[in-house]
Amino acid sequence: MKRTPWLAGLAAAVAATAITGCSANPGNDAAATPAAPKLAVVATTPEVADFLRNIGGDAVDVTQIIKPNVDPHDYEPTPADLQAISKAKLVVKNGVGLEEWLDRTIESAGFSGTVVDSSQGVTLREGGHEHEEGEEEHAEEAGEEEHDPHIWHDPRNAKIMVQNIEKALTTADPAQASTFAGNVSAYTAELDKLDADNEAAFKAVTNRKLVTNHDAFGYYIARYDLEFVGSVIPSMDTSAELSAKQLNDLIAKIKQTGTKAIFAESSLPPKTAEAIAQQAGVKVVAGEDALFGDSLGEPGSPEGTYLGAERHNTQVIVEALAG
Template sequence: MLSSGRAHNTLTLALSALMLLLLAAACATPVSGPVVTTGVAETAPGGEATDAHGGGAIHAEDEYDLPDLSPVTLVEGERLRVVATTNILGDVVRNIGGDQIELTTLLPVGADPHSYNATPADLRMLSEAHVIFIVGEGIEESLLPVIENRGGDSALVAVNTGINLMAMDAYEEDEVHEDEPEEAREGDEADHDHGLDPHTWTAVPNVMHWVEIIEHALSELDPANAETYEGAAGAYLAELEALDTEIEAAVAAIPAENRKLVTDHETFGYFAAQYGFEIIGTVIPSFSTLAAPSAQELAALQRQLEAEGVRAIFVGSTVSPTLAQQIANDVGVRVTPLYSDSLSTSDGPAATYIDLMRYNVASILAALE
């Protein structure tokens, strides 16, 4: 199902591709078992992360590395043992693997993937798995030492591989506060990350890319069921394409001047880029919830909310709303809960990835219309 890379006809593009490969190799963290290397995005002069061919911030690279996986030997009645880190990723894997795999999702509902600590049971499941799917690019930052030192010979597959990841600079273009003292801004620069945004699932086309990565890996490891995986992936891709169209139609009802988002941390950048929103600011100016804002940053954010006429602060279910609520009370806006890093319980409004996206869009529309 994965399309092959297009040939490049100019020396400039060839050199750019080579530089990206060398950069990825230099920055990669060694892990045991096969691993997909993650595509690295360049930053355009305007701050938006793009690929070497000038593409948009949320589309897949033309060329990216896929895992070199060998078929797993399964005895009669044995299924491929699969581990997914986050429950959002687990839902996507489930839609492709179905009953052909034995799926375990590490993070329970409501757990923050940035700060989750593995349990002894998690360690056992990681060591016994045939393949481990991770989002990658730091979303599982607290789990990485455990994953890197897992026992066994499981394959490790990062589904963000090949996606043109957005750089922190893309957010900061709109969030620099000129009235903040220079010394404070320099201190803030040192305290917060300036890497690449791993929250790719907030834009549906990126999850469609995940599907292709997952289907490829499952088919390579379990070729006897490859046709089943391919069929399930095709059906799920059709659902996701319809979802993307549905979201675009729903968002069209919001006046352009009202499409302003303030969130708990830098998590909705891909959503904003895909569906025409502007990120005005964040309570935590970082991709990670483990960071903490300074007093100067909070004061500057409050001034910006007042100046922009922002109507709501959106807070994910895995993050404490206390700080956002304090700012909202001071400014006189509402706090609107969303599901960003985790699904809801099975009887909740965001039990699946598709449900999550529909719930979030409906909540954003209700807050901004």
């Protein structure tokens, strides 16, 4: 990876901030009865942060590293990120290699708490639907087994993720165990409803062929019995590009299979998808209807939560395929 020198600079900035903070006068608040401190938790992705807020409630103070519509695959942490990590008791990540930048960042921040991998126990998909030329061979030579990190797109996996989060929060703050247990029970019921609603929505859909901006919906496709035709970016991350042959093959496959649309994603520019759609003679679903592949919507919007973003995705896909 290419990102090592800047971490030293960020670590120095964090140290300088800490020294400055130590010299501040705390004031005379001895007469006030301090409220129970909230558990300081850092979440890497919008999805994980939303899970934490739902399970932790008022007992946790969540700092979300990756903001909405920011690509998590190639993220570069900021001094504020290191500062938050250095003060946290827990860092909760998606896992499955999504946050390649995290280990180096934690080391530079001097983090001494617990790292929670919310993917533990999830059955992983091996690889993506398609790969860049030579990508599989490179992974094999490196002794790595590539798995799809977009696990949250199957609500059953989201249930496992929130259970992992509940266990970690309970271990860190046992006094709040009953609160966390009640929250995870209520939220699990919402995840079950999301899953059932998604299944019901696809029952009447006969054309189930899907072309997306990148290969981020493998768990969703498998869960709801859709057919993956291809992706504009031929990879599970967003760094790859279509070769001329892959571009022509994708256009031909779209035409041959009767695919109706290409779905853009909120965190990726739609230009290439629009160009392919024009050549293939199909519509591109973009703008406000873009899917949430790697991100959630803006805070405060209906799509700013995991449940809202997934409902949005299902509604957009069903309407486009049925239409």
